[in-house]
Amino acid sequence: MAPHSVKPNLRDFQRAKFYRFEEAVIQRHPLNQLLSLDQCRVLAHKYNATVLVKDGRGRRHAGASYEDNLITLPRWSRQTTIVLHEVAHTLVDSQYYPHHGAEFAGALIGLLSRESIGTVESNTGAMLAARLKIDLGWICSDAFSQRNKMLR
Structure with a gap:
């Protein structure tokens, strides 16, 4: 029997909790700034050099x-934290990991800390306090360079 690729049905258990956390904590950070679409592209390309950033009007x-x-x-939505949230989605394969799962949380912590929106420690602590699951291996993983290599 030939193997077939069936996309697993991954439940996004922490989606609502994740959005509440971002709204209450991350989006209130003083370095979260409003951006132009061009500034959004520049920010996104720092972490995923080939991502297409489109106007979502x-x-x-x-x-x-x-x-x-x-x-x-x-x-x-053109603000630093939301752009980083969306970039994290382009780094974590949703075929294998829930959209807002532990791997996504780890990748986002890594992105936020690289932009000085909290530290790895402060964001990890805040997410854990909000009872979000985090895969610590994704915080400083090679997801950023891996994605860029795959798409070149």
Whole structure:
């Protein structure tokens, strides 16, 4: 029997909790700034050199696709922390990991700390206090360079 690729049905258990945490903690950080679409592209390309960053006007929510290596950003979402959130989605393969799972949380902590939006320690502590699961291996992993190598 030939193997077939069936996308596993991964439940996004911490999605609502993750968004509440970001809104209450991360988005309130003083270095979270409003950005132009060009500034969003520059920021995204620091961590995923080949990601396509599109104008998301007409959309209600910001969005990202690992498979398409794409981020869409409505005007309201063009801020540092949301761009980093969407970049993290382009680094964590949603076929194998839940969209807001422990691996995603680890990747986002790494991105935030690289932009001085908290430290690895402070963001890890805050996420754990919010009862979010974190894969510590993804915080300083090679996800950033791996993704860039794969897409070149």
